[in-house]
Amino acid sequence: MSLYRSVVWFAKGLREYTKSGYESACKDFVPHDLEVQIPGRVFLVTGGNSGIGKATALEIAKRGGTVHLVCRDQAPAEDARGEIIRESGNQNIFLHIVDLSDPKKIWKFVENFKQEHKLHVLINNAGCMVNKRELTEDGLEKNFAANTLGVYILTTGLIPVLEKEHDPRVQKGLGSCSSVQGLGMRSVSWSIQITVSSGGMLVQKLNTNDLQSERTPFDGTMVYAQNKVSERQQVVLTERWAQGHPAIHFSSMHPGWADTPGVRQAMPGFHARFGDRLRSEAQGADTMLWLALSSAAAAQPSGRFFQDRKPVSTHLPLATASSSPAEEEKLIEILEQLAQTFK
Numbered sequence: 367m368s369l370y371r372s373v374v375w376f377a378k379g380l381r382e383y384t385k386s387g388y389e390s391a392c393k394d395f396v397p398h399d400l401e402v403q404i405p406g407r408v409f410l411v412t413g414g415n416s417g418i419g420k421a422t423a424l425e426i427a428k429r430g431g432t433v434h435l436v437c438r439d440q441a442p443a444e445d446a447r448g449e450i451i452r453e454s455g456n457q458n459i460f461l462h463i464v465d466l467s468d469p470k471k472i473w474k475f476v477e478n479f480k481q482e483h484k485l486h487v488l489i490n491n492a493g494c495m496v497n498k499r500e501l502t503e504d505g506l507e508k509n510f511a512a513n514t515l516g517v518y519i520l521t522t523g524l525i526p527v528l529e530k531e532h533d534p535r536v537q538k539g540l541g542s543c544s545s546v547q548g549l550g551m552r553s554v555s556w557s558i559q560i561t562v563s564s565g566g567m568l569v570q571k572l573n574t575n576d577l578q579s580e581r582t583p584f585d586g587t588m589v590y591a592q593n594k595v596s597e598r599q600q601v602v603l604t605e606r607w608a609q610g611h612p613a614i615h616f617s618s619m620h621p622g623w624a625d626t627p628g629v630r631q632a633m634p635g636f637h638a639r640f641g642d643r644l645r646s647e648a649q650g651a652d653t654m655l656w657l658a659l660s661s662a663a664a665a666q667p668s669g670r671f672f673q674d675r676k677p678v679s680t681h682l683p684l685a686t687a688s689s690s691p692a693e694e695e696k697l698i699e700i701l702e703q704l705a706q707t708f709k
Contacts, residue, residue, distance in 0.1 A: 369375035382590045382673070383622040384640070390445060391674035397676075399660040405430040407659065408485050408504045412436040412466060412520070413492025415446035417626035418562070422489065426658065427454035434460045434483065436475070436520075437491070466492055466567035467502050476523030485527045489657050490517050490538040490561045490600075494526035495632040504708065513597045517561065518701045519708075521607065524707065535615040537657045538600055539646050560657045561600050561618040601671055601680050602694050603701075609668025616666055617657050619672040624650030 381387060409426050413419040414435035423433050425471050427450050431653060435450075437443035440463050447461045464475045479485075496510035501509050528534035537560000608616040623629075625644035630637045637644070656675050657663045663675075670677040 368434075369504045374478050379623060383620070383645075383654050384495055384643045385645050385649065386643070386650070387646065388488045388622060388645050388674065392427070392652075395675060396662065398486075399656060399662050400425075402473070403430050404659065406432075407487070408432045408434070408483065409487045410434040410436060410479075410485055410524070411489045411491055415439070415443040417628055418488070418624055418647050418651040418654060420446050420450070421489035422658070423455060423459075424450050424512065425605055425651070425655050427451075427456040427459055428435075429659070430456065432458040432460075434462060434479075434485075436462045436464050436466070437686050438463070438465050438492075438498060455530040460520050467476070467494065467506070467508050467512040468704065469504065469511070469515055472519045473523065476520065479524070482529050483527075484531060485524060486531045486534055487560070488521065488524055488528065488536045489654065489658060490521065490536070490656070493562065493628065495628070497692075512602075515704055517600060518603060519604070519705045522705070525614065529611065531613065534613065535617070535658060535664070536560060536604075537654060538604065538614075538618045559656055561604050561623060561656060599697065602689065602697055604671075606694060607697060608667075612668070616674055617666070617670055619653045619657060620678075621645070621650035621654065622673070636663065646673075664665055 372505075380574070382391075403424070407430075409423075409431050409618070411419050411423045411426075411433060414423040414433070415437045417704060423435060423446075427433050433450070433456075435443060442460065443463065447459050450459050451457060453686050460596055462475060462479075464471055466472060466620075492512070494509050500508045502508055517538065525536075528536065571630050604616050604618045607614070622645045623640065625637070625645055626647055627639060629644070657672060663672075666677060671680045672678065
């Protein structure tokens with residue numbers, strides 16, 4: 367990335383993505399947006415065993431929603447499911463073990479899920495950041511396999527299920543400034559997709575000529591920035607899905623810089639430097655929960671990118687990373703061809 371984009375992005379992060387940024391933004395939140403009860407609503411959360419995924423799943427469970435956790439590792443996922451059930455008193459928490467870097471397993475999961483369950487909200491929260499170039503058993507670069515191709519297969523595969531429901535939503539991400547807590551509530555119904563993004567997306571352009579980082583020096587952090595957003599792979603996908611499937615509300619969101627196990631493991635230097643300034647998991651999950659539950663979010667146009675409950679630009683000022691329609695079309699074509707290869 368250019369020095370200018372790097373400096374502007376970092377300054378923006380210190381101002382907006384930290385704990386103090388959340389505390390400032392939440393002064394404008396509408397508390398009753400999340401005072402809802404959602405019995406009968408079905409949610410699928412990837413990576414729901416830790417971090418903001420787990421925080422989101424717990425708050426959905428507290429409000430009476432049925433939650434399907436899609437996780438990679440059995441033991442921590444079982445522990446998370448048990449904790450969510452104990453803290454929420456909600457028994458409708460189901461666990462599916464799926465490696466989202468394995469396209470064949472995702473297809474198998476999708477086909478089984480379609481036959482057995484309904485779905486109102488898909489939350490693409492799981493993410494991967496491998497700092498050294500690593501290939502899966504299928505020969506795919508691991509970050510790309512999990513963060514882009516995996517999300518593409520899971521979402522496109524479940525779109526027919528979502529389209530059957532009222533107000534469906536797809537996201538990749540309470541009324542309190544300090545925590546995400548359930549309070550007294552009203553009922554709500556609809557269908558959605560949410561995709562959780564990384565602020566690093568703002569410094570990356572879409573590069574369809576090297577989606578698997580074969581031609582350029584490998585930098586796990588920058589690969590993660592490429593994979594984790596709409597116009598830089600996921601934000602592009604969110605916008606294109608919104609155009610092609612108007613019955614579903616699509617959105618992507620940035621949770622800010624949150625203190626999660628993933629950040630501590632993948633970015634130890636960053637965590638050591640900014641640990642006391644990072645958001646809590648609940649603060650990082652707030653916008654994801656808002657997008658999944660609130661009627662205010664459903665009133666927003668589909669396909670937008672959100673930060674602290676507000677739609678924001680996917681570009682830094684004077685440093686556009688926009689892509690052409692031809693580049694976006696090429697991305698979709700490549701992903702569709704790859705997806706079908708593993709079906």
